[in-house]
Amino acid sequence: MLELLFLLLPIAAAYGWYMGQRSAKRDQEDISNKLSRDYVTGVNFLLSNQTDKAVDLFLHMLQKQENENEIESRSQFEAELTLGNLFRSRGEVDRALRIHQALDRSPNYTFEQKLLAKQQLARDFMTIGFLDRAENLYILLVDEPEFAENALQQLLVIYQKTKEWKKAVNIAEKLAKIYPQENNIELAQCYCEYVQSLNTENAIEKRQILQKALLVSSRCVRASILLAELDMEEENYPQAIKNLEEVLRQNPDYIGEVLSSLKLCYKKLDQLDNFELFLIRAEQQVKNDEVDLALAKLLEEKDGKAAAQTKLYQQLSKKPSTLIFHRFIQYQIDDAEEGRGKDSLILLHKMVGERIKQSAAYRCSNCGYQIHKLLWNCPSCRHWETIKPLSAQEHN
Template sequence: MNLLLIIGIGFFLLLVGALLGRYYVPDRRPLKRAAEEGRAYVRGLVEALDGDAKAAIDEISKALRGNTDTLEAYFALGTLFRARKEYERAVRVHQALLLRRKLDKKTQLRVHRQLALDFEAAGFRRRAVKALEYVVARDKKNVKAFEELSRLYELTGDWERAAAVQKRLGKLDDRDTSELQAHLFAQLAQKQMDEGDTSAARKSMRRALSANSSSIHALHVLALLQRREGNGAAAVKAWQKALAQAPDLVAFFGHRLEETLYELGKTDEIDRIYDGLIETYPSNVHLRLAQARFDAKRNPRRALAALTALCEEQPRLLPARREAAKLVLQEGDADAIRAAFEELLSALDTIDRGYRCEDCGHAERDLFWQCTSCSSWGSVRVAWGRRAGENAAR
């Protein structure tokens, strides 16, 4: 009896095992789908790395047909569409993500940043601005989004908002944005001045100088504003302050300074200003050249002597040779003219006709067919005015 019971139990267990094996084998189809999906993503990545965006799009789209829940695939797809300049399709992909009900806040903001990139690439900068404004309104510590927003504000000429964003960035990651804020407020003041709104321009200049009182850009715009308002003396002080910091820019500021002092009837003040600057920066050739140019209007012989000395010290300083040649021509001395011409030719011998890559600006003395800097072919152009052997990028 016990033997029959044991045999019966064994037969029953065998039957149960057979049934379990037949009907409860784990379904491997999801695993196979996941594996195929993974292979499709890998193939898409390989195609993207190979530069074949179309093939990458095909592979990722194939994976999405099997599983529409993979958000990263949609982000990859949108980026690839944007890379192929298919901006409308990129926007559609990202907007479709926003329609999902279970999208968390972090992903929503990520989608809006991608939309900003889509809109900017398509030329819709204001729509890109709106997308980024949405992001920073909901994530007030998103440094990257603030940086992108500031850049777009600058591109759209919204100087005031760009300055506000830079101030915010300074607080967010403890960076000094005062100089940049001064530039932006100076740009705003220049725009307002050009539009005839000098009252608003004054307010913007106060904000610029409050951000950075020594900003050369701000000092220049301040001088222009003061001169326009009839306060030439204040304009002169602003340009003096700018030149004291950036004497190399005397060719830009100098003639404005001279014109303003001439209007004020204080031409003697020009010499005093140049003398003071040269005393501070005795080796600055730009200041010495500017003073000689000004002196040529009153005392050509003295100016020519100063220019000759400058040319001896700086043989390649062509602007000095040009000014000296003008004065020699005025004198009409044939021998002096010939000597000046020969000296100019000698200086020009140090300037060579080189070759420059149109794509990246890399320059070489010898002709090249492929740029050694960016590897582009057929981009070589003649580059006049390079020093012999100079190899510099733009």
């Protein structure tokens, strides 16, 4: 709504000029008044959410004005540019393209006006998915100070969509110089994507890039996880543990994602007691089902199923959890005698398990999009680091 109102400002100016020029002639006053009434009517349509009616009315007004050839060059350019934008806003991108291409090719307009036409033309191409054509136009606009920032932002969108991560990194770095950020999540994630796209086995190069990610975003969990994976490949388990445990400080919502790797590292070093100490510390800092289940598993290995069952019962008493309840039922089945009681528990366990399988494990905290696996960029709202485990969000 606000975008359409903003787009209509040039139309208002054009019509103000139009009515001012013709108001001296009495026989034309009715026309001017009609145009003024039509404009007010169009704005009222917008305010009452009747967008289609408003767009149709404004298009009719502009086309009538063009036919009468009553607009000066600058006002005509603004009116036609707006006309193209209105076509694009209502999904008629082919008509928007024709108008913006004509403006770009016309010898009657200035260099600055043609830059505006190129910018809108690039938006047209983005709308219909012609990313290569949009890219070429935005590359031209990067060298123009007034258009550079928007062009860089759109190029970053394009390279993320096409998964050209080296180009995305270059553009994100340029944007970071224009607007430095203390926690540049997008640039950090571009570094991580670039590392994962590399075919090289050069661990040194990958580490350097991931360290850059942590420099621009110290809370980048993904960079720490990828560094730990490199450490584990080199069997440097102490360093892997350090990187994995860093996740608890960076963003505890993701701690469940690293517990299996962390346990493996401690097991390789024959230090499962230290893993238990870490889990206890994590449990004190964050409420997370995966942490509780990992602690119960360790208790089972050390002290038996009864101790683990007691632990889970305590957790369920504090806060119900489908995951913990599912594991608790399994302990009940193991202890139950053969008969209808045990059969009922088995059926219940199966039903709860099916419910867990069908339910999304992750949800975007920005738009609510749900998914079964962890993605670092939301497919719906395109925000970075907003998809998190539901098991962590439910406790927040």
